[in-house]
Amino acid sequence: MPITVTLTEGIVPSQNQAKVVKEITDAFLVHHGLGGNKVMTPNVTAQLHLQPKHETFSAGEPIAGAWIEIKSPSFALADRAVQKNFFEDVTNIVYKYAEGKLPKKHIWTNSIHTVDGTWNMDGMAMTNEELTEAIAKG
Template identity: 40%
Template sequence: MPITLTVPEGLLSPQAQAEAFSGLADAILEVSGLTGNAFMTANIVGSINVLPKEHVLAGGKVVAAAFVELKLPEIALATPEAKSAFIEKATDIVEKAAGGRLKREHIWSNIVYAPEGAWGIAGRSYDNASLIEAIAGSSVTL
């Protein structure tokens, strides 16, 4: 379940970047009720994009901002409540990581869904049923 965190250079220290990413991963697991699920934990992946300050814009102007994008299979975080909970948690996590250097209104999040059967892990295509089966088969708590 890829997460992309995009921030301008200098906004988050390397340690704060790592802590924010870890917090975002934990938020996905918590909101989806899968904390401790080995399959899900291993498949929360992603990247942190640190861009030159002049490449991060809002309203057409350079601004200290952060963007969180979460890509999921269409069965994940399917309820409006789950989506809202993740977005609220993600905003809190990034705001805390920035330590007062970022206005809350300059944190944007979005959730993008892969269509049925278009989720791939280790060269295998998962449809919703096989993904649910893999998650359920790995219910061992870490």
């Protein structure tokens, strides 16, 4: 499940950036009941992007912000309680590590569901059913 964390440069100190990624990754696993799952844990990947303020916008104007996007199969982040609790945790994680430099209203999140059968894990494109079977082994 790729997680993309995009931050305006300077809002999260460099020593805290990896902590943001780690805690968001852990929260995703925990909210799906997969904490410690040997199959899923290494397959929740992340990319951290740092952008200069003149390249991050709200309403077409430069702004300091954070954007977190999760790409997952359709069965992940499908439950409303999981959505609310996970994205609340994500917001609080970024807010905490921004150390007062970023209001919560400047932390945006979203999720994109992939087409069934296109999820690649261990070099194989898997359907939701195949992925669920693999996860159950972990």
